[in-house]
Amino acid sequence: MEALLVVSVRRACPLTPRKKGRTYTGGSPDEAFPVKKRSLPLSRVYGLLEPGPVVLITTLRRGRANVMTQSWHTMMEFEPPLVGCVVSDENHSFEALRATRECVINIPAADLARQTVGCGNTTGARVDKFARFGLTPVPASMVAPPLIAECFASLEARVVDTRLVNRYGFFVLEVVKAWIDPTAKEPRTLHHRGHGRFMVAGETIRLPSRMK
């Protein structure tokens, strides 16, 4: 059974802050065109995160949604998909993730490179990153934080293990629902090499692998 999520994607308008408050109300934006995102079977989530893309993690606390740019994550189990990720306690998202135990892992392609870096250069303590970077929050189905409409995939997740949080900021997340733009066949994901250098996903090759 495949669910269908019809979201509205606002045209990119990164540097023109929208005149709206900081409270995430789950409303649908105007000036929009429709994009269909489909439910992705949980067994296929690992293929999205294994290649190491930069992700945008959304959280929600006290009515305020935030976005964090993040590269320190790894798959830990195929199904249900478990994802380990490091969120430093210096990040504004740390307290939201620890307190609410929910987030969405959104995967941008290279067309969102400027917004992705912008979210990494700013702090949610002072900036409404959705407004600043023209990102569109879309209500998730199983968690409170919003999906980012402009990302080609979004993984709704809950924290399931915090044993390594105090020492390393390492959260174990379980993906409970996954969404993907079915037209994104070989997305040009971003891969951080450090200090502003990002490798953009190149060609895909096939080899006779027995690995899952």
Added chain:
Amino acid sequence: MEALLVVSVRRACPLTPRKKGRTYTGGSPDEAFPVKKRSLPLSRVYGLLEPGPVVLITTLRRGRANVMTQSWHTMMEFEPPLVGCVVSDENHSFEALRATRECVINIPAADLARQTVGCGNTTGARVDKFARFGLTPVPASMVAPPLIAECFASLEARVVDTRLVNRYGFFVLEVVKAWIDPTAKEPRTLHHRGHGRFMVAGETIRLPSRMK
């Protein structure tokens, strides 16, 4: 201070097993041409692993070196570099890593795609993967398992936290020494998308990032 490691790289001869035993003696191979690997400052290790390359993890137990193909890893700290990685207890390398608490994380580029997949398709319980795939073991400087000469980077590592091993096979490693081929500027690393599909690293773009 920059150390220099001169290793000998055997010409690739993947499908012709060498006539040698399974015991790793640290000897240097013949039929070789020299390649210089340089010491890489530990503060720069994260830039190698953050983009999510497939890696070849070497272990050594009871005189036998083994190689495991692996994609489930993440940086956890800049310096000293901490790396979290998942090794399933179904892998032959699991017991070696748990018992010896040492490994080397070797990073292959696309020219080693066939050998990388080959190591993933076979088990060290029955196969000497160095011999089978024409990989050259080179003595490491601070740990017992060998480096792989053909890989453009090799990170000597020790296990520092096993709290999540029983539940997830998740080891926290500290990189204690890093080696890199200084000619590998923008290596065409492999990034697993699942079921034999590998994305090969594409172009690098630069953006004004404040992220480390």
